[in-house]
Amino acid sequence: MTNSVEAYKDDRLDAVDRTLIAALQEDGRLGYAELGELVGLTAGGARRRVVRLQERGILQIVGVTDPLKLGYQSMAMLSIVVEGDVSEVADALGAIEGVIYVVVGAGSVDLLVEVIAEDQEALFDLISRRIRRVPGVIRTETFSYYSIHTHRFAWGTR
Secondary structure, three states, X not given: OOXXXXXXXXXXXXXXXXXXXXXXXXXXXXXXXXXXXXXOOOHXXXXXXXXXXXXOOOOOOOOOOOHHHHOOOEEEEEEEEEOOOHHHHHHHHHOOOOEEXXXXXXXXXXXXXXXXXXXXXXXXXXXXXXXXXXXXXEEEEEEEOOOOOOOOOOOOOO
């Protein structure tokens, strides 16, 4: 018997999946009965679809916060140039408390890393004493945030 993830390796989405995702992007608190009504399924059918999307790694339902409004006074995006295995460095950086987002990219930098800290001193400590000391990190550039202007999560599906 295959597990549920193996059973749904095909990442194609149908119209029901797309509608459920779009609805949950707008309001992640929607109940299964509401979702089912929206797509013509029972509450149980909608729940099964949502669970399947979660198991496939397509959908994650979380509460999104603004760190600056939660008392964190410092946020920054770091561009990082790596020597060696980029994935290993990304894994090491992702394990550091205060690192909230790691993107492997292409271009003049290998990683984009978003960080939060309680204040400027903690931000300095995080970058200088923890991130820059990760083996493979050879150069960083810091872009501090004044505020978060756009934080969008409802971009739909294709």
